[in-house]
Amino acid sequence: KxxxxxxxxxxxxxxxxxxxxxxxxxxxxxxxxxxxxxxxxxxxxxxxxxPDIIETVTTSFNIMQDRITRINLAVTPPNVLIQPHLGGLKMLDFDQVEHTIEE
The missing domain is CATH 1.20.5 (Single alpha-helices involved in coiled-coils or other helix-helix interfaces)
Known part of the structure; x- marks a missing residue:
């Protein structure tokens, strides 16, 4: 065995x-x-x-545009300045036209 x-x-x-x-x-x-x-x-x-690339570019553009506008207003101040409150509105928010016009 x-x-x-x-x-x-x-x-x-x-x-x-x-x-x-x-x-x-x-x-x-x-x-x-x-x-x-x-x-x-x-x-x-x-x-x-x-953020995606489009959002980054538009935000950069908005910042640049805001700075240029402030410099131009400081150099040559206008007699009357109209500034609507559109802080939440972005460059490509075309669907919010009615709200923008009302403001």
């Missing part, structure tokens, strides 16, 4: 061990996938809140 060593396992035991390993790996990668998705979503949310 052949002696059975502890390291030798029956096919059923080997299959159970494989299944256990596969289950552990599946749980690990499932958690890793969830963690990876959360990190990616966090990064994209951060990027989504940053």
């Amino acid at each position: 052949k002696q059975k060593f502890q390291s030798e396992k029956t096919p059923v035991e080997q299959e159970e061990k494989k299944n256990e390993l596969i289950e552990k790996l599946s749980k690990y990668y499932e958690n890793a996938e969830s963690s990876f998705k959360n990190k990616i979503n966090y990064l994209f949310k951060k990027e989504a809140s940053t």
Whole structure:
């Protein structure tokens, strides 16, 4: 008779061990996938809140235009100055014409 060593396992035991390993790996990668998705979503949310190039250019243009206007008004002050309160209005807000005219 052949002696059975502890390291030798029956096919059923080997299959159970494989299944256990596969289950552990599946749980690990499932958690890793969830963690990876959360990190990616966090990064994209951060990027989504940053201004796009159009917004950056128009804001820069508005700042430059405001500074030039202030300098011109300081150099040659007008007799009458009309300044409507349109602080929330942006350069490309064409859909707010009625509000702008009312102001």
